[in-house]
Amino acid sequence: MNAVIYHNPKCGTSRxxxxxxxxxxxxxxxxxxxxxxPSRVRLIELISGAGLKVRDAIRQKGTPHDELGLGDAALSDDALLDAMLAHPILINRPFVQTEAGIRLCRPSEVVLDILPAVDRPFTKEDGEVVIDQEGRRVV
Known part of the structure; x- marks a missing residue:
């Protein structure tokens, strides 16, 4: 299976x-x-493919979101996309695409929905168990 991840190595969820x-x-x-x-076309493809609205794909924490006035509900999708392209830190992450679909992987275990079955234990870097010793996904 092929996969593409739009990654920020400084982000724990992305890692x-x-x-x-x-x-x-x-x-x-x-x-x-x-x-x-991503290009504007690719960004739209990621957002729509994940079943999101443009506003749902904007990151607020640690970004110029408030300074740019992006909380204004009257802003159009085009204006929001312009801001995201001008300031990529506003693009929420990580977006992942596989043959099984596109997801904004927040939390990170959302990626399991578009990967082949994984039955080996997995623990996040903070110690949270995602897949237990019996190979079951922990919710």
């Missing part, structure tokens, strides 16, 4: 998602979206 993909035996294409942001 855990990448680790889960690799734990499933897949070496994904890793795109550091801060230095290589």
């Amino acid at each position: 855990n998602t990448l680790a889960l993909i690799r734990h499933a035996g897949i070496e994904p294409e890793v795109i550091d979206y801060l230095t290589n942001p």
